[in-house]
Amino acid sequence: MTPSEIRGRIRRGEWTGTTSGLCPGYVQANLVILPAELAAAFREFCERNPRPCPLIEQTEPGAIAPSSAPGADLRRDVPRYRVYRNGVLASETSDLASLWRADFVSFLLGCSFTFEAALGRAGITLRHQEAGTVVPMFVTDRACEPAAPFEGPLVVSMRPIPAARVAEASAITARFPESHGAPVHAGDPAALGIENLRVPDYGDAVEIRPGEVPVFWACGVTPQAVVERARPELMVSHAPGHMFLTDLPAETGPRSAEEERVGS
Numbered sequence: 001m002t003p004s005e006i007r008g009r010i011r012r013g014e015w016t017g018t019t020s021g022l023c024p025g026y027v028q029a030n031l032v033i034l035p036a037e038l039a040a041a042f043r044e045f046c047e048r049n050p051r052p053c054p055l056i057e058q059t060e061p062g063a064i065a066p067s068s069a070p071g072a073d074l075r076r077d078v079p080r081y082r083v084y085r086n087g088v089l090a091s092e093t094s095d096l097a098s099l100w101r102a103d104f105v106s107f108l109l110g111c112s113f114t115f116e117a118a119l120g121r122a123g124i125t126l127r128h129q130e131a132g133t134v135v136p137m138f139v140t141d142r143a144c145e146p147a148a149p150f151e152g153p154l155v156v157s158m159r160p161i162p163a164a165r166v167a168e169a170s171a172i173t174a175r176f177p178e179s180h181g182a183p184v185h186a187g188d189p190a191a192l193g194i195e196n197l198r199v200p201d202y203g204d205a206v207e208i209r210p211g212e213v214p215v216f217w218a219c220g221v222t223p224q225a226v227v228e229r230a231r232p233e234l235m236v237s238h239a240p241g242h243m244f245l246t247d248l249p250a251e252t253g254p255r256s257a258e259e260e261r262v263g264s
Contacts, residue, residue, distance in 0.1 A: 003069065003245040007077040013094065016079050018134045018241040020126075024117030027068070027179065027248040029056055029108035030220030031078055033096075033236035036061045038149075039105040045147035045226070046109065052144065052154055052222035054110035054178045056246070062102040068246040074106050080239035082224065087231030092239055099236070109220045111243050112157055114179035114250050118172050127160050127206040134241030135159065136200035137221050141193025142184075144222065152226035155201070156184060156192065156216040160208045166215060173217065176250070186215045201225075202240040 001009075003023045009015040019028055034042055039058070046053040057068050064074050075096040083091045083099065093099075112135075116126055128135040135157050142154040161169045166186050174182035185192055197214060198205050202221055208214055227235050238244065 003247050004071065006245050007069070007072055010079050011073060011076045016094065018132075019079065019243040019245060020113050020116060020135060020241065021129050023245050024120070025250050026114075027056065027246045027250055028111040028113040028243040029068070029246055030111050030223075031074065031081075031236075031238040031244050032107040032109065032223045033074070033104050034107070034232060035101070035234060036103040036105050038232055041147055042107060042150060042223075045144070045150040046107065048145040048147050049222070051180060051184065051218035052220060054180065056108040056110055056178065056248070059106040061105050063106070064100070066106065066108060066246070068108060068248050069244070070247070072244075074244070075100050078238050078244050079242040082237050082239050084224075084227050084232075084235040084237070086233060087228045096236060104236075108244060108246065109223075110176075110179040111220050112173075112180045112217050113243055115173045115176040117250070118175070119169060122168065122172055124161060124165055124169055124172075128204065131204070131206060133204035133206065135203050136197070136205055137202035137219050137240060138189070138192070138194045138197075138216075139201045139225050144226065149230040149232075150223075150226050152222070152229045154184070155219045155222040155225050157203075157219040158189075158197065158200075158206075158214050158216050160206060160212040161186075161215045163211055163213045166213050169215060179250070180218045180220070183215045183217050186213055189214055189216075192216060
């Protein structure tokens with residue numbers, strides 16, 4: 001199915017789950033919606049933190065159809081939204097129509113789901129896809145570069161990777177800088193201030209089997225952790241694991257020297 005067809009199913013309530021694995025070859029995006037008065041500050045935050053917040057598109061105030069997905073409706077085409085009021089998660093919904101405001105500015109940020117198809121083509125199995133669950137995500141002790149009023153910790157997603165293939169996975173994902181790029185860390189989670197991989201802050205825990213290494217990528221859920229400190233009157237985001245599907249093709253770029261080496 002095409003991204004447009006999937007968005008139609010989401011809009012009709014026929015798909016409510018995670019978007020991991022959907023529409024391989026197309027860019028999936030995290031969504032952040034803020035009042036226009038905060039748009040410039042949040043854009044600056046994204047520009048200062050391109051790993052967790054790679055900016056794909058910023059809409060005009062009130063626009064519901066981004067240029068990356070003509071005909072889409074940002075109010076209804078995400079399986080599940082989160083609504084934050086004064087920095088606190090107030091509700092979740094599948095339809096923003098009743099909440100929509102003329103001053104809402106939407107930001108689409110690259111998502112690591114975009115590069116998962118490339119890992120799959122290389123034969124690197126992803127545990128959360130096997131289980132049909134949401135990829136686990138963790139708040140780290142690494143601080144993002146602040147852009148007032150936005151400041152806070154880096155959030156990462158984690159995927160168990162066979163130790164012998166970590167370098168290959170890193171090289172593959174490095175070809176997707178607009179979808180978080182290469183991992184920020186592989187190995188001991190304590191290096192990121194993560195105490196227990198069985199208790200993710202977002203998403204669902206997955207098994208790490210013998211011979212596997214936990215590998216961590218910067219994550220577009222970072223703004224949801226940051227908003228708890230910025231405490232804007234209102235912010236809307238996608239629910240973790242439930243992305244907006246764009247019509248943009250996933251740009252893989254040339255194979256890196258490391259990918260050529262490990263793949264030979």
